Amino acid sequence: MTKIKQPEMCPRCESLKPETLCHSPVKNAWIIYHCPVCFFTWRNTEPDFITDPAQYNPHFKFKPESIDTFDIMPAIPELKR
Amino acid sequence: MPFYDLKSFITELEKQGQLLTITEQVMPEPDISAAACAINKLGDKSPALLFENIYGYHHAKIAMNIHGSWPNLAIAMGIAKNTPLKQQFFEFVKRYQNYPGEVEYRNQAPWQEVIIDKDINLFEILPLFRLNHGDGGFYIDKASIVSRDITASEPAKTQNVGMYRIEVKGKDSLGIQPVPAHDIALHLQRAEEQGLDLPIALTISNDPMISTVAAMPILYDQSEYAMAAALNGEPYPVVTTELTGLDVPWGSQYVLEGYVVSRYREAEGPFGEFTGHYSGGRRMPVIKVTKVSHRKNPIYEHLYLGMPWTEIDYLMGINTCAPIYVQLKQSFPEVEAVNALYTHGLIVIVSTKSRFAGFGKAVGNRVFTIPHGLGYAKIVIVVDETVDPFNLPQVMWAISTKFNPEFDLITLPGLSILPLDPASHPPGITTKMLIDATTPYPSEQHGHFSQELKDPITTDKWVEKLSNMLNAKQ
DSSP states (O other), rough: OOOOOOOOOOOTOOBOEEEEEEEOTTTOEEEEEEEEETTOOOTTOHHHHHHHHTTHHHOOOGGGGGGSSEEEESSSOOOOO | OOOOOOHHHHHHHHTTTTTEEEEOOOOOOTTTHHHHHHGGOTTOOEEEEEEOOOOTOOOOEEEOOOTTSHHHHHHHHSTTOOOOOHHHHHHHHHHHHHHHHOEEEOOOOGSSSSEOOSOOHHHSSOOOSSTTTOOOSSESOOOOEOOOOTTSSSSGGGGGOOOOOEEEEEEEEEEEEEOSSSSSHHHHHHHHHTTTTEEEEEESSSOOOHHHHHHHHTTTTTTHHHHHHHHTSSEEEEEEEEETOOOOEEEEEEEEEEEEEOOOOEEEEOOOTTTSSSSOEEOEEEEEEEEEOOOOOEEEEEEOOOSSSSHEEEHHTTHHHHHHHHHHHHTTTTTEEEEEGGGGEEEEEEOOOOSTTTTTHHHHHHHHSSEEEEEEEEEEEEEESOOOOTTTHHHHHHHHHHOOOHHEEEEEEEOOOOOOTTTTTSSTTTEEEEEEEEEOOTTTOOOOOOOOOOOOTHHHHHHHHHHHHHHHHH
16 A cells, blocks of 8 residues: 555645554555544545545535634533532 | 353344355454445345454454344344334333333443553444545444532432444543533433533443443433333443442443543544434543453444434434334323334324324424423424324325424424534424324314215224235245
């Protein structure tokens, strides 16, 4: 198997420097990556519409700053101490 | 004879022709979820799937669709695999009413064989994979999750076992979705009010009954283990964990322990949900995993959910009907049966006798205020006791002929619904609807129902006779 190229950005939020989470137990079969910004996780052997930022479904893409607008569930209650 | 772990249940499924073992090599994505999606397209008697050769793994075994058909559920109950659905419902209700069964505490469990409490990497421990293309990560969606209200005077009495979706977000970090209407959300709220982390245990790859109960809307003060014992008809074995002190099933393959981080939320999702829609992204609580215990050579059990029907619709089917039926019957003994099979009870069909005018509407309105109804029942259909609510052609007949929107339709605005309902607006709020398709009772005057058709008087005898003749020809 040819050497697997480290991805430059998260396919979903396009943050730079994704991290490697895990190598396959069988040597050189696959690698699982992880975006520390939006927590997107993917395996390099998945279809290109999952692994390639240019082909990732636009309805599911978002910018890192959008996370601040996500709803909170459940609400954090007031401290009663 | 009940099943106390996943392996013995898989053995029985195989014996009864309800298991397909996939020995050819498959890719983690998209093969496993595609196969589990496909098996539900082949009818409502589908087998479970066991994958034994997964690309990149040496020894991983993944079980899918364990609860994914009526025969599989019947086998889990220890009854004949072709038991008709309505009969399964009444058998479930009968055992449910034997609550509480006995909980048996044991000192040791097979899941204590391997313990990992440092350098935890869940991606190395579990054969994780993506279920649906738009999912934000790899999920654990069939864990039975244990928690307690740690601020209660007797926390053990508040112990809950529930099934909540879990996103594996890092090597030892998980996202969890505690929907506000669920028991764990109350435990978390009480802990967060005091600024405390909430101890938690995730049990994975379990016996079939605890999964059924964890996915079942029982009351807050009822024990899932005592309910599993009632449904099994025998004591249910548990073991108390050393780290968190929570009681977990003796038969689990994996036990993950840790805590929900207090007063912290982080991006989670989307995840393809039981509604047939993705959930969108939300900021939700995070679990830190500090200890993993598992059996040697474990089987990883997972559940595919997507456009209904999939395994989750079977898993949340009869066990959703039964508590609604029992709770309704406490108010109205006239209730005959309840079908809440569709989308976890977003639609509920109730058959009932009527005692006086307006009775069907009273029964229907009660559904909205039982605990599960608060978060789910959006559309309630009430039919006569002569209509089988599990027989949709009969239900459609009742609506199409008995129901007149001018008299029989009630809409109630501004009520609660689970935020995952994609039609809710804003999320968590909806208008609800009651369709009263019962025959109007005196003194309701509308419609002409005095000449309802009845079968010819010897029809039942002919059903039996013709059935026997057909069987004799086979």
